[in-house]
Amino acid sequence: MSLSEILWVLIKTVLVVSVFLLHVMYVQYFERKVIGHMQGRMGPMRVGWHGLLQPIADSIKLFFKEDIIPSSADKPIFYIAPIIGVVAGVSTLAVIPLWSGFSIADLNVGILYILALSALASFSVILGGWASNSKYSFLGGLRSSAQVISYEIAMGLSLVGVMMMSGSANLSDIVNAQKGGWFIVPQFIAFVVFMIAVFAETNRVPFDLPEAETELVSGFATEYSGMRWALFFMAEYAGMFVMSGLAVVCFFGGWSGPAFLPGVVWFLLKVYSFIFLFFWVRATLPRYRYDQLMGLGWKLFIPLALANIILTGLIKLL
Amino acid sequence: MTLPQLFFTYFAISMTILSVLVVTRRNPVHSVLWMLVLFIHIAALYLFLNAEFLAAVQIIVYAGARLVLFVFVIMLLNLKKEKTEKKYQDQWPVGAGISLLMIIFFVLIMGKITELPALGKYSIEAIQSEGSLMTIGKVLYTEYILPFEIASVILLVAIIGAVVLAKKRIE
Numbered sequence: 001m002s003l004s005e006i007l008w009v010l011i012k013t014v015l016v017v018s019v020f021l022l023h024v025m026y027v028q029y030f031e032r033k034v035i036g037h038m039q040g041r042m043g044p045m046r047v048g049w050h051g052l053l054q055p056i057a058d059s060i061k062l063f064f065k066e067d068i069i070p071s072s073a074d075k076p077i078f079y080i081a082p083i084i085g086v087v088a089g090v091s092t093l094a095v096i097p098l099w100s101g102f103s104i105a106d107l108n109v110g111i112l113y114i115l116a117l118s119a120l121a122s123f124s125v126i127l128g129g130w131a132s133n134s135k136y137s138f139l140g141g142l143r144s145s146a147q148v149i150s151y152e153i154a155m156g157l158s159l160v161g162v163m164m165m166s167g168s169a170n171l172s173d174i175v176n177a178q179k180g181g182w183f184i185v186p187q188f189i190a191f192v193v194f195m196i197a198v199f200a201e202t203n204r205v206p207f208d209l210p211e212a213e214t215e216l217v218s219g220f221a222t223e224y225s226g227m228r229w230a231l232f233f234m235a236e237y238a239g240m241f242v243m244s245g246l247a248v249v250c251f252f253g254g255w256s257g258p259a260f261l262p263g264v265v266w267f268l269l270k271v272y273s274f275i276f277l278f279f280w281v282r283a284t285l286p287r288y289r290y291d292q293l294m295g296l297g298w299k300l301f302i303p304l305a306l307a308n309i310i311l312t313g314l315i316k317l318l
Numbered sequence: 319m320t321l322p323q324l325f326f327t328y329f330a331i332s333m334t335i336l337s338v339l340v341v342t343r344r345n346p347v348h349s350v351l352w353m354l355v356l357f358i359h360i361a362a363l364y365l366f367l368n369a370e371f372l373a374a375v376q377i378i379v380y381a382g383a384r385l386v387l388f389v390f391v392i393m394l395l396n397l398k399k400e401k402t403e404k405k406y407q408d409q410w411p412v413g414a415g416i417s418l419l420m421i422i423f424f425v426l427i428m429g430k431i432t433e434l435p436a437l438g439k440y441s442i443e444a445i446q447s448e449g450s451l452m453t454i455g456k457v458l459y460t461e462y463i464l465p466f467e468i469a470s471v472i473l474l475v476a477i478i479g480a481v482v483l484a485k486k487r488i489e
Contacts, residue, residue: 077351108449112374116361119382123354126389130347138393145390149383156378169451 012104016093024237025055031279038283065226070133073223077131082224082231085124089238092117096245097172099255099263110171111159114246115152118201122148124235125203125210129220140219143290144210147200150297151207155197157305161190161312162250171246175254184251186315189308191251193301195277198247200297202239205282209290244274322366329363346392350385357381368442371450 029044029051036043044051069078095110097103107113122144129141163169165186166177174183184191200207211219221232248254248270255263288296336356343349357380364373445453458466 074345074347077347107370109370109374109451112371112378112451116374116377116382119378119386122382122386123389126386127347127351130389130393142390142393145386145393149386149390152378152382168449170449 009104012102013094016098016104017090020090020093020238020241021234023241024234025059027237027241027275028058028233029055030275031282034276034279035283038280059230062230063227067226067228068223070223072133074131074133077127078223079228081124081128081131082228082235083124084127085121085235086231086238088117088121088124089235089242092238092242093245095171096242096249097175097254098267101172102264103172106170106172108168108170111163111169111174111246111250114242115156115159118239118242119148119152121235121239122152122201124232125220128224128232129210132220132223134223136216136218136222137220140210140212140216140222144203144220147203147207147209147293147297150294151197151200151301154193154297154301154305155201157302157309158190158193158197159250160305161187161308164309164312164316171249171254175249175256178253178256182251182253187251187308187312189304189311191247193305193308194247194250197297197301198243199278199281200293202243202278203236204240204278206285206288207293208287209293212287214287240275240278241271244271244278247274325366326363329359329366333359333363347389350388350392353388354381354385357385368445369450371454 032054033043033051044054047053047057069075092114094104095107095113097106125144125148126141129137129139129144132138162174162183165183166174168174168177199205203210209219210216211221216222221229224232245267248267252270255267257263257266257269261269333356336352336359339352340349340356343352357376361373361376361381364370364376440453440457
């Protein structure tokens with residue numbers, strides 16, 4: 001690898017990460033507006049025109065807030081837990097192809113890389129919950145660990161069908177394999193299983209049991225404050241973006257679309273429709289009970305994903 | 319020292335230190351955390367050997383599934399007593415002595431190896447042209463199909479065993 005290549009990778013990385021962080025900042029504004037309008041409210045209105053500067057005000061507030069650490073917390077782990085989440089979430093971006101030929105790293109094992117990093121991201125919730133040394137946080141951490149193990153399997157298995165259809169685990173190859181038609185049609189079962197598993201992986205409603213406000217105050221994040229809490233928050237939204245991106249790449253043809261708009265615009269449009277879906281579901285559905293969540297994962301989604309693999313294999317054989 | 323040697327030296331030394339940290343920590347959660355760092359090092363070493371697939375699987379299976387399970391079990395147990403009691407049994411000097419002998423033994427053997435083993439048909443170039451995922455898939459489902467199936471049956475036995483243990487006795 002020559003010096004100019006290394007420099008190019010660095011520039012791409014800085015560009016993608018900084019644009020991404022801006023998106024993460026404003027997606028929270030988007031969420032408050034969407035949910036506000038769904039509930040017949042206006043959402044944030046005070047800071048700037050229709051509250052457009054609200055995310056900036058929030059960031060400044062969080063940045064200067066006191067960082068409180070419980071006296072009986074396990075300090076080193078308490079410090080690093082949120083950082084693990086953000087690092088894992090942001091580094092997943094490296095393999096997602098934003099438009100034709102543009103991804104920071106074009107890995108052959110792209111899907112596996114994303115699965116590996118989302119597994120690492122779960123450690124941030126588990127460790128944050130344990131290190132806080134509080135009952136609410138601890139229960140949140142426990143719930144998260146069991147939830148993540150269960151739904152990771154269903155998610156991985158549902159993506160196997162996509163890999164079989166495209167004959168590759170490289171995300172750019174998967175997009176190119178969808179020239180003839182998006183995988184949402186032949187892989188519909190896989191898509192449903194994948195989307196529901198994603199809701200569980202990113203701790204979103206209706207599977208937000210690790211941070212269920214009504215029972216656990218704020219779950220694993222109860223003892224966190226200021227910037228460290230904001231990092232957890234960022235990790236959650238980073239996870240939503242990455243998983244939406246993965247859904248778009250695997251089932252909705254990635255950057256492809258009619259030529260009057262450039263590929264990256266199509267990609268972002270599709271990603272934001274998924275983000276909207278996350279908000280829509282949050283405003284609509286109540287939370288699941290924990291045993292229902294586990295039963296659903298093991299007894300319904302894993303068998304469904306396995307059946308989908310067999311079905312895809314049969315179709316490929318015929 | 320060339321760059322590859324430098325990398326390998328770093329991984330070899332840090333993995334040894336991390337392994338020692340895993341067995342010497344008093345708090346079991348800290349042990350598991352050091353093990354997580356160790357697994358990430360192992361994955362990086364696989365990457366360094368051009369085995370992308372193994373590196374990804376190392377993280378997914380070991381760091382993602384098994385360690386989360388470890389943490390889950392450790393959190394559910396009451397380990398207050400473990401933290402204050404004596405950590406090792408009295409025989410540990412014997413174990414340490416045997417380990418030391420083994421190390422000396424390996425060092426002696428390493429010095430005797432002069433010839434590199436013959437290279438098979440899966441050279442770095444061959445694997446890179448096809449991708450490590452493809453290569454492993456092909457080898458596993460053609461040449462090594464029998465060992466693969468046997469491993470699957472053994473895993474199935476373990477699953478059935480777990481179900482039998484967990485299921486309530488039916489009259």
